[in-house]
Amino acid sequence: MSATKKIAVLGAGAWGTALALALAQKQHELTLWSHSAAGAATLAKTRRNDAYLPGFDLPAGIHITADLKAAATADILLCVVPSQHMRATIETLRPSLRPDHILISATKGIEDGSFLRVSEVMQQAAGQTINIGVLSGPSFAQEVAQHMPTAIAIASTDAALAQAIQKQFSSPTLRLYTSADVIGVELGGALKNVIAISAGIVSGLGLGHNSAAALITRGIAEITRLAVACGGRPETLAGLSGMGDLVLTCTGSLSRNRSVGIELGRGRQLPEILDGLHGKVAEGVRSTTAALGLARKHGVEMPITEQMEAILHHGKSPKTAIRELMSRPGRDE
Numbered sequence: 001m002s003a004t005k006k007i008a009v010l011g012a013g014a015w016g017t018a019l020a021l022a023l024a025q026k027q028h029e030l031t032l033w034s035h036s037a038a039g040a041a042t043l044a045k046t047r048r049n050d051a052y053l054p055g056f057d058l059p060a061g062i063h064i065t066a067d068l069k070a071a072a073t074a075d076i077l078l079c080v081v082p083s084q085h086m087r088a089t090i091e092t093l094r095p096s097l098r099p100d101h102i103l104i105s106a107t108k109g110i111e112d113g114s115f116l117r118v119s120e121v122m123q124q125a126a127g128q129t130i131n132i133g134v135l136s137g138p139s140f141a142q143e144v145a146q147h148m149p150t151a152i153a154i155a156s157t158d159a160a161l162a163q164a165i166q167k168q169f170s171s172p173t174l175r176l177y178t179s180a181d182v183i184g185v186e187l188g189g190a191l192k193n194v195i196a197i198s199a200g201i202v203s204g205l206g207l208g209h210n211s212a213a214a215l216i217t218r219g220i221a222e223i224t225r226l227a228v229a230c231g232g233r234p235e236t237l238a239g240l241s242g243m244g245d246l247v248l249t250c251t252g253s254l255s256r257n258r259s260v261g262i263e264l265g266r267g268r269q270l271p272e273i274l275d276g277l278h279g280k281v282a283e284g285v286r287s288t289t290a291a292l293g294l295a296r297k298h299g300v301e302m303p304i305t306e307q308m309e310a311i312l313h314h315g316k317s318p319k320t321a322i323r324e325l326m327s328r329p330g331r332d333e
Contacts, residue, residue, distance in 0.1 A: 005028055005029070005075045006031075006073065007023060007029070007030055007031070007077075007078060008033055008072065008073075008076070009023070009030070009031070009032050009080060010071060010077055010079045011034075011035075011081040011082075012034035012035075012039060012043060012049060012052070012064075013082075014052040014053040014142070014280065015106060016032065016080035016081075016106075017052060017058070017141070017145065018053060018144040018145040019080060019144065020062055021144070021145045021147075022169075023169065024059045024062060025172075027061075029074075030062045031064075032058070032063070032065075033065055033066065033068060033071040034064070034065075035085070036066060037066040040065055041066075043064045044064040051278075051279070052279075052280065053145055068093060068096075069096050072093055072097070073096075075100070075101070075102065076102045076103075076104060077102070077104070078104045079106065079122065081107060082281045082283070083107050083110070083111065083118055083121075083283060083286065083287070084109075084112070084286060086105075086109075086118055086122060087121050088125075089125075090122050090125035090126055091127075094125070094126060094127050094128075097130060100131075101131065102164075103130055103131065104132070104154075105118045105119050105122060105132065105134050105135065105186075106135040106136070108136060108189040109193075109290075110190050110290035112289065112290050113290075113293075115294040117182075117186045118134075118186065119182060119186060131158060131161055132156065133155060133161055133162060133165055133182075134153075134154070134156070134182050134185050134186050135165075136155070136185050136186065136189035137150075137151060137152030137241050137245055138150075138151070138240060138244040138245045138247070138248035138249075139245075140248070140252060140254040141254075142254055143254070144173075144174065147173040148173065149173050150173065151175040151244075152174070152175075152176060152177070152240060153176070153179050153185050153240045153241045154176045154177070154179070155182045155185035155241070157182060159180065162179065163178055177239075177240060179239075181232055181233045181236040183230050183232035184232030184236030184241070184242070185232075185241040187223065187226060187227040188227065188232075188237050188241040189245055190287050190291065191223040191305075192219075192223065192242075192245045192246040192249050192250075193249060193284030194257075194287060194291055194304070195219035195223065195246060195249075196250045196255055196257035196284055197261040197282075197284045197285070197288070198215055198261060198304050198307070199216060199249075199251070199261060200258035200262040200263075200265065201261040201262070201311070201318045201321075201322070202261075202265065203262050203265060204261060204262040204263060204265020204266045204318070205318060205319065205322065211322075215250070215304065216250050218304060219250070219304055220237060220243055222301070222302045222303065222304060223246070226295050226298065226300045226302060227242075230294070230298060256277065256281070256282040257284040260274070260277075260284070260285060263276075264311060264312075264318055265318050270285070285312055288312055288313070289309055291305050292305050303328060307322075308321075
């Protein structure tokens with residue numbers, strides 16, 4: 001693979017924009033695709049994404065488009081659309097996909113109903129065998145856009161693909177580690193959002209640092225149980241895309257999932273909280289039910305996720321949920 005490539009970032013939200021800014025440091029031929037023609041026109045005119053990632057100028061070398069077919073002329077398609085829109089996006093792309101295309105998922109989530117990981121959704125929607133990798137790890141868009149040092153994982157069952165993306169994407173401020181454990185990397189990224197909502201609830205209820213530490217620790221335990229049941233490796237969940245991403249999202253002030261939990265803990269209702277995000281996505285809200293469905297499919301106990309699902313979708317009191325978690329029967333760690 002040559003030193004620079006044609007790369008299309010599909011999805012012009014905060015994370016997609018941040019990744020485009022990071023990749024612009026490598027002199028790639030870059031395209032940023034927005035699903036909205038009006039949004040693409042605004043980005044092209046102002047060279048700023050004030051709706052999702054304000055305060056950053058898009059370099060002149062980043063081409064902006066709302067034409068998905070045009071974006072598909074790139075060699076690498078970095079897919080950053082919300083998980084609920086991934087299937088439709090790839091299905092639309094299908095006629096333009098080539099055997100030599102590389103698709104990289106930078107979206108964290110589990111599909112409703114099918115309980116498929118995002119890369120599985122992409123493979124299925126592509127309708128053909130396609131080269132797919134997964135990018136995940138502790139990474140706030142704001143900090144990546146500011147070129148603050150960040151380390152993430154690139155996972156693929158094809159070691160050469162992972163190594164190629166590592167070389168293409170790495171920069172002085174973005175360090176990529178390769179992994180062959182797509183399942184572990186992907187589930188770590190998806191499930192940590194659920195735990196982050198619960199960590200936010202603990203903060204919103206004013207329950208202190210002891211509670212938060214217990215929740216994070218038990219959270220990684222149930223994430224690991226499910227990932228291993230699905231074929232992932234336990235050591236992956238101790239790494240960047242597991243514990244690293246979980247700690248960041250559970251404790252960082254820039255975490256949307258944690259912020260949703262804080263407001264729930266303070267007594268606000270979910271629809272009101274989501275309206276206040278102004279179109280930004282807190283993937284944990286959507287992923288919770290699917291995560292629980294996947295856990296039941298594999299016979300895995302996930303008590304924190306169960307309580308989050310009851311709070312988010314069945315109106316359960318956060319105080320009651322925390323009390324029930326604390327009063328569960330004793331067990332070995």
